[in-house]
Amino acid sequence: MAELRDARVNPPTVPVVTETGAIKDITVGKGIGGAVVFSGGKFRVGEAWKDKGWKLLRDHYLDESDGPGWQRYEQYRDALAKGQVAPGFPDKFLPKSVLKLRQQNPKDDAAKPKFEDLVADKTPAPKGK
Amino acid sequence: MANETTLTSLAELVTPERLTQIILEEHRPASVFDLVSWRIDVSANPATTIVIPRWDKSDVPAGTKAETDEFTNVEATTSESTITAGVVGLSRELTDPAAQDAGVRAEQLIRMNLRGMAERLTSDLLALHTSATNASDFNGTNLDLDKWGTATAAFHAQYPHMAGMARVAVLSTNAVRDLKKAIRNAGGAIESTGRGLGLLSNVEGGIFMFEGYTVIESGLVPQFDATNDSNALMVVGTDGDRVGSALARGIWWDVKHELDRHPKKQTTDIVTSARYGVAISDQSNLRELITKKAA
Numbered sequence: 001m002a003e004l005r006d007a008r009v010n011p012p013t014v015p016v017v018t019e020t021g022a023i024k025d026i027t028v029g030k031g032i033g034g035a036v037v038f039s040g041g042k043f044r045v046g047e048a049w050k051d052k053g054w055k056l057l058r059d060h061y062l063d064e065s066d067g068p069g070w071q072r073y074e075q076y077r078d079a080l081a082k083g084q085v086a087p088g089f090p091d092k093f094l095p096k097s098v099l100k101l102r103q104q105n106p107k108d109d110a111a112k113p114k115f116e117d118l119v120a121d122k123t124p125a126p127k128g129k
Numbered sequence: 130m131a132n133e134t135t136l137t138s139l140a141e142l143v144t145p146e147r148l149t150q151i152i153l154e155e156h157r158p159a160s161v162f163d164l165v166s167w168r169i170d171v172s173a174n175p176a177t178t179i180v181i182p183r184w185d186k187s188d189v190p191a192g193t194k195a196e197t198d199e200f201t202n203v204e205a206t207t208s209e210s211t212i213t214a215g216v217v218g219l220s221r222e223l224t225d226p227a228a229q230d231a232g233v234r235a236e237q238l239i240r241m242n243l244r245g246m247a248e249r250l251t252s253d254l255l256a257l258h259t260s261a262t263n264a265s266d267f268n269g270t271n272l273d274l275d276k277w278g279t280a281t282a283a284f285h286a287q288y289p290h291m292a293g294m295a296r297v298a299v300l301s302t303n304a305v306r307d308l309k310k311a312i313r314n315a316g317g318a319i320e321s322t323g324r325g326l327g328l329l330s331n332v333e334g335g336i337f338m339f340e341g342y343t344v345i346e347s348g349l350v351p352q353f354d355a356t357n358d359s360n361a362l363m364v365v366g367t368d369g370d371r372v373g374s375a376l377a378r379g380i381w382w383d384v385k386h387e388l389d390r391h392p393k394k395q396t397t398d399i400v401t402s403a404r405y406g407v408a409i410s411d412q413s414n415l416r417e418l419i420t421k422k423a424a
Contacts, residue, residue, distance in 0.1 A: 011256070022266060024353050031215020033258035033408030048412075067321050080355050087355035106267060113307035 014043050014071070017060055019053030021101030069093060097117040137284035152237070158348030159333060160247035165299060165345065165365055166254050167374030167410060167417040169212070172382055181410045194423045212379035217249055218402030220268035225395040235399050239386045246384050252349045254407050255299060256374050258359040259351055261409065262419035263287055268357040272300075272307040272420040274315060281340070284416040289375075292407040293368035295383050298342045300356040301350035302333055303422045308344075353419045364414040379406045 002062045011029030013038045018024065026036040028043060035049040036056070045054050061070035072093055091099065106112050145381055171179055186204045194200055221238050228234070265280035285291075300308070333348050342362070353359040363375040381404035389398035409415055 011253075017174050018264075020266070022264075024259050024359070025351070027253075027351060029253065029256075031213060031406040032215065032253050033210070033212055033406060034257055036260075049260070049262065063399055106159065113348070 013076070015056050015057040016045060016049075017055050017098050019101070020096050020105035020107075021103075023057055023098070029086065057095075057098070060097050064095050064097065066095060069095065133226055138252070153315065155241065157244065157248050158251070159335075160244070160251045161299075161345050161347055161349075162247065162251040162254050162378065163341075164336070165251075165363065165374075166299060166378045166407070167365075167367065167372055167377040169379045171379055175381055177214060177362045179377075181210045181212070181377060181408075182207045183411060191262065202229070210408050211354070212377060214379065214381045214404050214406045216404045217246065217253075218400060219245065220398055220400045222396050222398050225361070225397075226332060226416060228397075235388060235397060238399050239401065240300040242382060242386065242399065246401060246403060248299055248349070250378065250403070250405065250407075251347070254378060255349050255361075256351050257407060257409050258299070258361040258415075258417050259353060261361065261415045261417035262412050263415065264419060266417075266419045268353060268419045268421065270421055271310075271424070272304045272360075272418075273311040274308075276420070277308065277311075277340075280416065281342070281420050287413045287416065289364045289414040290371065290373040290411070291364055293371065294364045294366040294373035296342045296362070297358065297365045298339075298344045298348055298362050298418070299350060300344060300418075301361045301420075301422075302346060302348055303358055303420075304350075304360050304420050305344070305424075306337075307420065326365040352422070353417075356422055359418050360418040360420060362416045362418055372410070372420060375409060375411055377408055377410040379408075381405060391411055 011027050011032065013025035013027050015023050016026045016035060026034050028034065028036045028038050032037070035045050035046055035054055037046055043056060043058075045056060057073065058070050061067065061073070063099075076085065078090050080087060106115065169179055169181075185208055187203050187205060190201055190203065219242060221242070223233065223235065223238065263283075265276070265283050267276050267280075270276070333346050335346055337344050343365075350361075351359045361375075364373040365375070368375050381403075382402075384401060384403045385397075387400045387402075389400060391398065
């Protein structure tokens with residue numbers, strides 16, 4: 001992987017899912033101590049970020065045995081880099097685990113359930129006198 | 130009229146083109162690595178990695194001690210960041226005929242290499258924005274004054290080491306465009322205080338002050354994804370023995386240039402290299418600010 005440090009080209013970026021379900025591009029290169037490192041022939045999330053709940057998008061797909069889904073995402077990134085498609089990967093093609101993270105971590109309070117809605121079904125009805 | 134002496138008449142004497150004595154520099158984003166990072170020189174004490182330890186916060190226990198009790202011990206712990214070295218460089222091979230006929234000297238290529246290396250170091254450092262574990266995620270929306278306020282407040286709530294340090298916002302050209310728009314649209318109140326005036330006349334690579342932050346506009350801000358930028362709020366600087374800089378660059382060897390002569394080929398290799406690594410030295414002193422690219 002000598003090309004990782006070729007000064008004439010940009011280092012690769014690897015899509016990573018954060019603890020809230022956001023997908024971000026992490027730049028990876030020897031000497032760049034970011035969230036993703038390249039070692040032993042593969043990319044992996046650094047320990048400190050792993051502890052926060054970050055995970056490679058590829059691993060989300062593979063954990064759901066959805067290899068073709070990951071290939072579709074790579075196809076999207078490739079087409080995007082060549083300017084062949086408009087930005088925006090459809091949510092329906094994302095791993096279920098990523099969508100679940102997003103559902104559990106909405107960006108604003110308005111999208112969160114109210115406490116009364118959470119407990120409404122579980123709280124026993126008051127006993128009548 | 131006939132038989133005028135024209136350019137055609139004197140064709141053999143006409144110089145077809147004349148180069149200026151000055152070669153204009155290439156266009157590239159400004160290199161701001163020195164403005165955003167802490168330099169750790171390990172050239173004299175090299176090891177493969179640099180470890181930056183820091184104290185974890187441990188609090189005084191709640192309550193009070195009863196007269197006959199003993200205090201409960203509070204463990205002091207540390208965390209660390211590490212920087213791993215990588216060799217970055219490039220080589221150019223200049224042939225003697227090219228050097229002679231084009232009048233190009235090795236030092237001209239060296240200067241260009243130096244500018245390229247500075248850009249690369251800046252790019253590597255700013256790439257760390259996306260590895261910040263604290264983020265104000267406004268993806269899909271443009272930066273405005275409210276979002277700026279929300280993000281800076283959230284940053285301050287991380288208790289970054291700001292005392293005696295510089296607060297810096299490294300913004301993409303897109304984000305600066307949107308902040309300028311917000312200031313213009315805010316009208317007289319903001320401009321009468323002078324708060325936004327520096328920003329309005331800023332250029333890429335330029336620096337201006339806005340609400341106590343040194344704002345640096347950089348074309349090297351990384352992308353969060355295809356449609357959003359990964360800007361950052363950070364602390365930069367040192368104050369005596371205290372270090373506040375969120376980003377660190379470990380230097381094993383600084384940029385050096387070497388010439389390698391090949392008499393059999395009649396060429397010269399011009400090799401420029403540096404051995405360095407970059408890392409986030411303290412996550413609490415950094416906050417990613419995600420904003421939309423398009424206007």
